[in-house]
Amino acid sequence: HLELWRTANTKNINDPSTIAKFAQIVGSKRWLNYLMLLTYADSRGTxxxxxxxxxEAPLRFLFLETREYLEDAKAFSKKRKEAKDELLQRVIEQLPQSHKSTAMDHFVEMPARYFLRNEASHIARHVKLLVDYFKDWASTESVQRPILHWREIAQQGCSEFSVIWQDQHKLASCLTGALAAQKVNIISAEFFARGDGVVFDIFRVCSTKFEPITSSNKKKNIENLLVSGLTEKDFSYDDLIKEADKDLLDWHELANQFPQR
Structure with missing residues (x-):
């Protein structure tokens, strides 16, 4: 009963592997029906x-997906594999022939949840970035720099900030530190680790005025700060973030101006 709530509300129920694991816990359609009825009765009774x-929405989705899996696990997996294969074909159609092998590898190496969150045009753009990354990796003798890509989403007042690099210690903390030091707000963040050790991190970010990031200097500073944080032993973002915070509105001070109960 508690696992139903926990899975529906804290785990990625769009991921087929989540459905498969939950189905193994439940065991049968009969017990799944009992579990859903118990959950409904318990909630309404309280x-x-x-x-x-x-x-109800996440519970119903989990219930229906799990029921489909318990009815025929092979058909469940086949249906989703066919959808993924169709997505791959749409991606390949948007790419030059020379990028086809990279696209196919990308579909093998990336986790399932990535393909549920990105449409064909987005994945095609990511594949192009990967081609540039691997070209740079093959030709660089010194310390490799990450591939950073910015895309303005003006209608939403934000930018998409994508990072491709080798997975390494402190990468996530250095990314957030570099953004904070440049007064960039993080709206959302998704971290995807490929099977070959390459990570693909996608951020939605905005300025302190809730606008897209357009300054080329700010973008370059973020890249330099990111590299410094990962390559310099004693580098710290603390002082930079404190300095950036000085210019920001003190929300605690502002809150004190309003009546409090």
Whole structure:
């Protein structure tokens, strides 16, 4: 009963592997039906208003996906594999022939949840970035720099910031430190680790004025700070972040201006 709530609300229920693991816990369609009824009765019995459409949506999705898996696990997996194969074909159609092998490798190396969150045009753009990354990796004798890509999303008041690099210690903390030091707000972040050790991290970010990041100097500073954080032994973002915070509005001070109960 608690595992149903936990899985529906804290795990990636769009990932087929999550559904498969939960189905193994439940064991059968009969027990799945009992479990869903128990959860509904428990929630409604506690408070008639506690069962809302918002709360029901992830539970219903998990229930339906798990039921489909328990009915025929092979058909469940085949259906999703066919959808992934169709997506691959749409990606390849948007790429030059020379990028085909990189696209096919990308579909093998990336985790399943990546393909559920990105449409064909986005994946095609990512493959082009990977081609540049591997070309740079093959031709560089010194310390390799990451591939950083910025895309403005003006209608949403933000930018998409993508990073391709070898997976390494402190990478996530250095990314967030470099962004904070340049007064860049992180709206969302997704971290994808490929099977070959390459990581693909995608951030939605904005300025302190809730606008896309357009300054080329700021973008270059972020790249330099990221590399410094990972290559210089005693490098720290602390002083840079404190300095950046001086120019920001003190939200605690602002809150004190409003009546508090």
């Amino acid at each position: 408070d008639l208003r506690s069962w809302t459409d918002t709360k």
